[in-house]
């Protein structure tokens with residue numbers, strides 16, 4: 676898998692990756708991590724867990740990946756084709772304020788994305804998604820309708836989703852990402868939060884489906 680530190684790309688073998696994450700209590704995976712601020716913040720607050728930030732775009736990651744803590748790692752990959760080395764590892768998966776193909780994948784129930792989430796999840800992992808109006812408007816959806824659309828797509832794919840909850844300016848300020856901060860202090864400080872559990876059944880069904888196509 677391809678990692679990045681500052682401007683320098685680094686190919687990590689499966690063994691090297693396994694050594695990096697060994698011994699930590701939980702592994703967090705932040706998809707569409709942007710500049711990686713969330714991973715940076717969370718990894719310095721919680722040294723018992725390991726935090727992985729993944730994004731398709733390398734440029735934004737330069738600053739935070741340059742001197743990231745030992746319990747953090749940044750990967751370059753598409754959320755639609757997550758590295759196989761992550762399989763079965765993530766206890767917490769976050770997607771904060773997605774746009775572009777990541778948001779479209781959620782709105783369309785793209786199987787490459789949703790199956791990938793179930794594949795990298797530990798049994799009973801928690802998936803947390805935060806959505807904002809600007810990105811949804813660009814994708815052709817109003818904030819609340821787009822949120823319910825993602826809810827329905829997750830639900831019908833077998834994720835155990837809770838009712839969406841609105842995020843106000845205080846809720847956005849409490850989320851340590853660059854976009855949350857921009858939104859919190861911007862003209863329309865609103866978002867929605869979706870939480871879901873990825874059950875053992877969903878993960879097992881995915882394995883059966885995958886084996887049928889091998």
Ligand SMILES: C[S@@+](CC[C@H](N)C(=O)[O-])C[C@H]1O[C@@H](n2cnc3c(N)ncnc32)[C@H](O)[C@@H]1O
Pocket residue numbers: 706707708709710729730731732735752753754755770771772773774775776777778852853854855
């Ligand atoms: C609005 S930014 C949010 C960044 C960060 N999560 C935050 O809250 O500050 C959306 C991010 O999603 C990434 N992204 C979009 N589509 C993606 C995909 N298919 N796979 C991985 N990352 C993607 C973009 O490169 C961008 O960094």
